[in-house]
Amino acid sequence: METNTEKRFKYWQTRTLIATMIGYAFFYFVRKNFSFAIPGLSAEYGITKTSFGIIMTLVTVVYGLSRFLNGIIADRMNARYHMSVGLFLCAIANFAFGFGADLSTLITGETDGPMFTNTMVLIFGIILVLNNLVQGSGFPPVARLLTHWIPPQELATKMSIWNTSHSIGASLVAILCGYIMGTFGTNLSANPEVVAQIAANLNVDMADTEKMKSVLESASHVGAWKWCFWIPAVIALVGSVGLFLSLRDTPSSVGLPELHKTNKKGKDSSAEYKAFVRKYVYRNKWIWILGIANFFVYIVRFAVLDWGPTFLKEARGMSLSHAGWTVAVFEIFGIVGMLLAGWVTDKFLKGRAHRTCVFCMIGVAVFMSVFLLLPSGVSPWVMVITLAMAGFFIYGPQALIGIAAANQATNRGAATANGLTGLFGYASGLVSGVGVGYFVDMINKVNPEKSWDYVFMGMIGVAILCTFVFLLMWQAKADGYGEEENV
Numbered sequence: 001m002e003t004n005t006e007k008r009f010k011y012w013q014t015r016t017l018i019a020t021m022i023g024y025a026f027f028y029f030v031r032k033n034f035s036f037a038i039p040g041l042s043a044e045y046g047i048t049k050t051s052f053g054i055i056m057t058l059v060t061v062v063y064g065l066s067r068f069l070n071g072i073i074a075d076r077m078n079a080r081y082h083m084s085v086g087l088f089l090c091a092i093a094n095f096a097f098g099f100g101a102d103l104s105t106l107i108t109g110e111t112d113g114p115m116f117t118n119t120m121v122l123i124f125g126i127i128l129v130l131n132n133l134v135q136g137s138g139f140p141p142v143a144r145l146l147t148h149w150i151p152p153q154e155l156a157t158k159m160s161i162w163n164t165s166h167s168i169g170a171s172l173v174a175i176l177c178g179y180i181m182g183t184f185g186t187n188l189s190a191n192p193e194v195v196a197q198i199a200a201n202l203n204v205d206m207a208d209t210e211k212m213k214s215v216l217e218s219a220s221h222v223g224a225w226k227w228c229f230w231i232p233a234v235i236a237l238v239g240s241v242g243l244f245l246s247l248r249d250t251p252s253s254v255g256l257p258e259l260h261k262t263n264k265k266g267k268d269s270s271a272e273y274k275a276f277v278r279k280y281v282y283r284n285k286w287i288w289i290l291g292i293a294n295f296f297v298y299i300v301r302f303a304v305l306d307w308g309p310t311f312l313k314e315a316r317g318m319s320l321s322h323a324g325w326t327v328a329v330f331e332i333f334g335i336v337g338m339l340l341a342g343w344v345t346d347k348f349l350k351g352r353a354h355r356t357c358v359f360c361m362i363g364v365a366v367f368m369s370v371f372l373l374l375p376s377g378v379s380p381w382v383m384v385i386t387l388a389m390a391g392f393f394i395y396g397p398q399a400l401i402g403i404a405a406a407n408q409a410t411n412r413g414a415a416t417a418n419g420l421t422g423l424f425g426y427a428s429g430l431v432s433g434v435g436v437g438y439f440v441d442m443i444n445k446v447n448p449e450k451s452w453d454y455v456f457m458g459m460i461g462v463a464i465l466c467t468f469v470f471l472l473m474w475q476a477k478a479d480g481y482g483e484e485e486n487v
Contacts, residue, residue, distance in 0.1 A: 005256065005257070008254075008256060009251065009256050009257075012149065012248065012251065012254055012256065013149045013150060015246060016145055016146070016149045016246075016247060016248070017146070017149075017150075017158060017161070017162060019242070019243060019246035019247055020083070020141075020142045020145060020146070020162065020165075020247070021161075021162050021164070021165040021168075022165070022239070022242070023083060023084075023087060023138075023239055023242070023243040023246075023247075024138050024139065024142060024162075024165045024166070024169065025165045025166075025168045025169030025172065026087060026169065026235060026236045026239035026240075027086075027087060027090065027135060027138040027169065027236075028166070028169025028170050028172075028173055029169060029172070029173045029176075029232040029235050029236050029239075030087075030090040030091055030093070030094045030131070030135075030232050030233060030236045031090070031131070031132070031135050032169070032170055032173050032174070033094070033173055033177050033228050033229060033232045034097070034128065034228075034229075036173075036174070036177035036178065036180075036181055036228050037097075037177075037181075037225035037228040037229065038052055039181070039218070039225075040181060040185075040218065040221070040223075040224055040225030040228075041225055042201065042202065043198045043201055043202055043215070043218035043219075044198065044201070044218070044222060044223075044225070045101075045112075045117050045120065045201065046117060046200070046201035046202075047117060047120070047121055051121050054125075055121070055124065055125050055128055057429075058125065058128075058129065059128050059129065059132050060426055060429045061426070061429075062129050062132045062133060063132040063135055063136060063426060064422065064423050064425070064426030064427060064429075065136075065423065066132055066133045066134070066135060066136025066137075067136045067139065067140065067418075067419050067422035067423060067426065068136075068419040068420060068422065068423040069136065069419065070082075070086075070136035070137045070140045070141075070415075070419060071136075071140040071143070071415045071416045071417070071418055071419015071420065071422070072415075072416050072419060073137075073140070073415075074137075074140035074141050074143065074144045074415030074416070074419075075144060075277070075412060075413055075414070075415045075416050076273070077141075078249045079141035079142075079144045079145045079247065079249050080243070080244065080247040080248060080249050081244075082137055082140075082141040083137060083138065083141040083142070083145075083243055083247065084240045084241075084243035084244035084247070085137070085240070086134050086135075086136075086137025086138060086141075087137075087138070087236055087239055087240040087243060088236075088237065088240035089134045089137075090131055090134050090135060090236055091233045091234075091236035091237040091240060092233075093127055093130055093131035093134065094131070094229045094230070094232060094233035094236065095229070095230060095233045096127050097124065097127055097131075097229040098226040098227070098229040098230045098233070099226075100120050100123050100124055100127070101120060103120075103123050104116050104117075104119040104120035104123055107119055107123075136419075139402075139418065139422070140415040140418060140419055141415065142162070143402065143406050143414045143415045143417075143418040144411070144414055144415045145247065145249070146158070146159055146162065146406070147406045147407075147410070147411035147414040148249075148250045148251065148258070148259065148411050149250075149251065149259075150259075151259055152351055152407050152478060152479045152481060153346060153350070153351050153478075154346060155346075155351070155403050155406065155407060156341075156342040156343075156345035156346045156351060156353050156356075156400060156403050157342045157343050157345070157346045157347075158342075159342065159399065159402070159403045159406075160338050160339050160341060160342025160343070160399050160400075160403075161339065161342070163338055163398075163399040164335055164338070164339070167331055167334075167335055173232060176231065176232065177228045177232070180224055180227045180228050180231060181221060181224050181225070181228065182221065182224075183221075183224075184221060184223075184224040184227045185220070185221030185222050185223045185224030185225075185227075186221075186222045186223055187219075187220045187221070187222075188219050188220075188222045189216045189219040189220045191219070194219055194222065195215060195216065195219050198215050198218050198219050199212065199215045202214070202215060202218075259411070260410065260411055260481055273412075276412060276413065277412075277413050277416055280408075280409050280410060280412070280413045280417075280480060281409050281413045281416045281417050281420065282420075284408060284409065284417075284480075285473075286354075286404075286408045286473050286476050287405055287408060287409060287417050287420060287421065289469060289470075289472050289473050290354070290401050290404055290405050290408070290417075290421050290473075291405075291420055291421040291423070291424035292424060292469055293357065293397070293401060293466055293469045293470055294401045294421045294422070294424045294425040294428075295424040295425065295427060295428050296428075296462050296463070296465060296466035296469065297361075297394065297397045297398055297401065297425070297466060298398070298424075298425040298426070298428035298429075298432065299428045299431050299432045299459070299462050300364060300368075300394055300432075300459050300462055300463055300466075301394050301395075301398060301432075302428060302429060302432035303432040303436055303455070303459055304330060304387070304390070304391070304394075304459075311452045311455070311456075312326060312383070315451075315452035315453065316376075316383060317376075318380060318383070325384070326383065326384045326387060326388070329384055329385075329387075329388045329391075330387055330388050330390070330391035331391065332388075333388040333389065333391045333392040333395075334391040334392060334394065334395030334398075335395065336392060337360075337391070337392035337393055337394075337395045337396050338395040338396055338398070338399045340396075341356050341360060341395075341396030341397075341399065341400055342396075342399065342400070342403070344356055345400065345403075350478055351407065351478035351479065352476070352477075352478045353400040353401075353403050353404040353407070353478075354400075354404050354470055354473045354474070354476060355470075355474060356396060356397075356400055357396065357397040357400055357401070357404075357470045358467055358470045358471055358474065360393045360394070360396035360397050360400075361393070361397060361463050361464075361466045361467040361470060362467055363389070363390075363392070363393030364390050364393045364394050364463040365460055365463040365464050365467065367386055367387075367389040367390040367392075367393065368390050368456060368459055368460045368463060369460055370386050371383065371386045371387050371390065371456070372453065372456045372457065372460065374386065397466075397470075401421055401425075402418050402421065402422075405417040405418050405420075405421045406418060407478060407479035407480065407481075408476070408479060408480050409480065410479070410480050410481055436455055439451075439454070439455060439458075440452065440455060
């Protein structure tokens with residue numbers, strides 16, 4: 001029969017898991033919303049895709065650095081304050097986004113023209129950088145919280161469940177912002193000057209009746225993009241208050257016993273803590289192996305997500321609507337695979353997440369190879385299921401690397417370790433984004449019919465290489481607690 005202490009611990013454990021899942025989903029509301037505002041900004045102000053591309057590339061780099069820096073901070077700061085204040089600041093940044101045009105007018109004294117538009121792009125760039133610097137305060141506090149509230153032997157299963165918050169947040173903000181862009185704003189489609197300006201901004205010939213439908217749709221919702229920032233900002237603001245009220249930093253914060261002796265940061269000197277981090281994070285070979293593996297995992301994952309629709313259309317002749325659904329199914333299968341990988345890790349591999357990752361990457365390589373070898377006339381559903389199975393296997397390592405890093409560094413260094421491995425993950429964008437695009441353009445000049453096949457061959461090679469990286473730590477223990485507590 002459970003004691004009162006055990007019941008209270010389970011209550012707070014469940015409360016922390018649910019609160020952080022909802023809270024992290026809200027971080028997506030004020031990070032992924034910008035993409036949905038881009039069509040409106042392009043139509044109304046003529047901001048080029050190149051400008052947006054530069055901003056988004058910069059944002060990826062900044063977010064990766066932010067994850068690393070916030071990881072260092074998270075292991076030394078109360079996670080309750082870190083996560084709630086971070087979400088609050090993201091909400092404030094998004095309120096500022098909505099007033100981007102007004103700020104540009106205030107600075108330039110103009111309401112249109114090159115100076116006005118360039119200033120607004122600069123304002124967006126600055127706010128986006130600041131927003132993503134703070135966005136890094138989302139996951140690191142979670143890594144700290146979950147390692148304090150969940151035993152290592154249960155962490156893979158429960159943190160895999162927690163990882164679904166990524167997809168939940170991304171899906172909900174997509175539905176919300178899609179509704180906003182198609183419903184809100186001022187209808188100026190009857191104003192010929194506005195319609196002509198939008199057509200010019202989008203480089204659309206007004207004689208082209210088909211393309212003018214898109215112009216008129218944009219003219220029907222002028223200013224809707226602002227609400228893509230303001231409404232998610234309000235939701236995030238409420239969420240930040242909810243996080244502050246719901247979370248507690250460690251079990252001892254509510255009078256419960258700690259899971260490990262390694263959490264006694266208040267009794268340790270700064271010098272002792274720095275020595276600990278150096279040994280169990282920066283000089284820990286397992287953390288660096290996990291970081292390198294994360295780099296390869298994210299290359300494969302982002303290459304499919306970012307380039308999947310283009311690849312399926314150009315190389316397999318699939319319509320964009322079907323290609324979009326294929327990528328969506330890839331995500332759904334990925335969530336199922338991630339949950340199963342976490343359960344298998346705890347149930348059969350005694351928490352050795354790195355071993356699960358070996359089998360997952362073999363699965364990725366196998367199904368991507370099958371996909372590459374499919375004949376051209378094969379049913380679209382065969383293509384969908386085959387690529388989705390690659391997603392089923394790739395999401396396991398994506399979630400388990402963070403779990404393995406947290407366990408190897410113990411709960412004292414979990415956030416720092418995840419910040420480091422996360423830095424490797426987002427650095428992969430240089431390969432999966434710019435690298436893949438440049439590679440395809442180069443191959444197209446020589447052999448355009450095979451350019452995407454070579455990309456897939458490269459991704460299969462990356463998956464195989466990643467398998468060998470994971471094999472380097474096959475003999476590693478499930479966690480570093482026993483060794484650390486005996487120091």
